[in-house]
Amino acid sequence: EVQLVESGGGLVQPGGSLTLSCVASGFTFRSYWMHWVRQVPGKGLVWVSRLNSDGSLTTYADSVKGRFTISRDNAKNTLYLQMDSLRIEDTSVYYCTRGLGAFWGRGTLVTVSS
Amino acid sequence: DVVMTQSPLSLPVTLGQPASISCKSSQSLVHSDGNTYLNWFQQRPGQSPRRLFYEISNRDSGVPDRISASGSGTDFTLKIGRVEADDVGVYYCMQGAHWPYTFGQGTKLEI
Numbered sequence: 001e002v003q004l005v006e007s008g009g010g011l012v013q014p015g016g017s018l019t020l021s022c023v024a025s026g027f028t029f030r031s032y033w034m035h036w037v038r039q040v041p042g043k044g045l046v047w048v049s050r051l052n053s054d055g056s057l058t059t060y061a062d063s064v065k066g067r068f069t070i071s072r073d074n075a076k077n078t079l080y081l082q083m084d085s086l087r088i089e090d091t092s093v094y095y096c097t098r099g100l101g102a103f104w105g106r107g108t109l110v111t112v113s114s
Numbered sequence: 115d116v117v118m119t120q121s122p123l124s125l126p127v128t129l130g131q132p133a134s135i136s137c138k139s140s141q142s143l144v145h146s147d148g149n150t151y152l153n154w155f156q157q158r159p160g161q162s163p164r165r166l167f168y169e170i171s172n173r174d175s176g177v178p179d180r181i182s183a184s185g186s187g188t189d190f191t192l193k194i195g196r197v198e199a200d201d202v203g204v205y206y207c208m209q210g211a212h213w214p215y216t217f218g219q220g221t222k223l224e225i
Contacts, residue, residue, distance in 0.1 A: 037163075044206070044217055044218075044219055045155075045163065045206060045217045045220075046217070047214055047216065050213075050215075059213050059214075062214070095162060095163070100168065100208075100210040101155060101163065101165045101168075101208065101210075102165055103165075104163055104164070105162065106162055107162055
């Protein structure tokens with residue numbers, strides 16, 4: 001059974017940093033592109049970033065470019081999202097997904113507030 | 115960015131009756147590899163999104179036959195043959211042909 005478990009969310013002040021993790025199981029992690037998608041509670045979905053299977057190709061939404069870094073450790077079956085210079089508008093539930101949304105984790109809530 | 119426009123945004127339905135959601139993209143979703151990357155997702159209250167269909171009409175595991183998807187180019191449709199209580203939630207179309215990938219605004223289906 002495919003499982004994706006996010007962690008690392010929490011309350012952070014504007015300008016602060018946070019690193020999210022997503023531990024994958026039930027499939028060959030190193031073979032798949034992985035992605036982060038976010039959702040303001042009660043609102044729509046926004047694709048944030050993507051990363052190819054070996055970690056050599058990254059892409060970001062304009063709203064996070066230069067502030068967020070996606071990475072992976074295929075030996076640990078783990079996807080990361082390093083978030084720096086956080087803004088109030090980054091407050092969202094962050095989901096990791098495999099491929100184009102084939103599987104989703106339960107998400108982790110990031111709240112940016114003073 | 116590719117704009118995905120769904121209609122209606124609110125869909126009140128009666129149990130056992132059909133329902134249909136339209137999704138239109140601002141440009142063709144045919145990728146250079148020849149595939150059309152249009153997916154449909156369901157998000158039940160309090161849950162993560164769940165993919166229902168990929169590449170227009172390929173049904174994901176566990177999706178009942180009474181739910182179907184179709185379309186081409188820039189016009190796509192999700193149809194529910196007979197609505198059941200389990201179908202309540204928000205439905206999103208999403209394009210994966212052009213970065214940044216984008217979602218429609220969501221259609222809230224309620225009984």
